[in-house]
Amino acid sequence: MKKKAEKILSFLNAIEPLKCIARHSWCSNGRHESVPEHTWRMALMAILLEDEFPEIDIKKVLAMCIIHDIGEINGDIPAFQKDENDDLNEILELKKVIEVLPHEIESKIISLQKEFNSCQTPEAKLANALDKLEAIIQHNEADISTWDDIEYDLNLTYGQAYTDYHPFLKILRGLIKQATINKIQLHCK
Known part of the structure; x- marks a missing residue:
């Protein structure tokens, strides 16, 4: 049991730098958002939407929200700049950082x-x-001066293919799109 605890502690120490990794997005106070801030709010969103998805295993969704960006331990690449090599590198980084964990936990994370x-x-x-x-919510909350030119159009459609399958997500995406439109219109006045 002590060996397992030591391995878990070693992993937690190894991923601490992830807290320092700045994402492409900015916070409303003018600093870059960190990777864990993004995954934290994803997890919070999962909890808030749980009743809309009674058929899902919320614990699994929460786990995916928390672990999905561990591979960004050496840096975030904006979605509009990512390619297959970047995705492969993230998987390799994930495997590298979790190899200190007990095999059953390592396998579970890889599976997730x-x-x-x-x-x-x-x-x-x-x-x-x-x-x-x-x-997109984070982009809408940041000062528009932090947006790259590509994001004015991208933020209107980004993720729509992932939300159209469910009525509630479609409504939420529509509200976020309207917030994006409002932000752009306000900026262009």
Whole structure:
């Protein structure tokens, strides 16, 4: 039991730098959002939406929300700049950082990451939708001067393919899109 605890502590120490990794998004106070701040709010969103998805395993969705960006331990790449090599590198980084864990936990995390990436199960579909929605919400909360030119159009459609499958997510995405439109219109006045 002590050995397992030591391995878990070693992993927790190894991922501490993730708290320092700035994402592309900015916070409303003018600083970059961190990776854990993004995953925390995704998890909060999952809890808030649980009643809309009675058929899902919320614990699995929460786990996917928390672990899906561990592979960004060496940096975040904005979604509009990512390619297959970046996704592969994130998986390699994930495997590298979790190898200190007991095998059964390591296997569980790898399985969750694969499920998230495949976006086939109800849990993975919801976690992916939350990933996209949270990113747009954060962009809307940041000062528009932090937006890249591509984001004016991208934020209007980003994640829509991940939310159209469920009525509640579709409504939520519509509200977020309207907030984006309002922000752009206010900025362009």
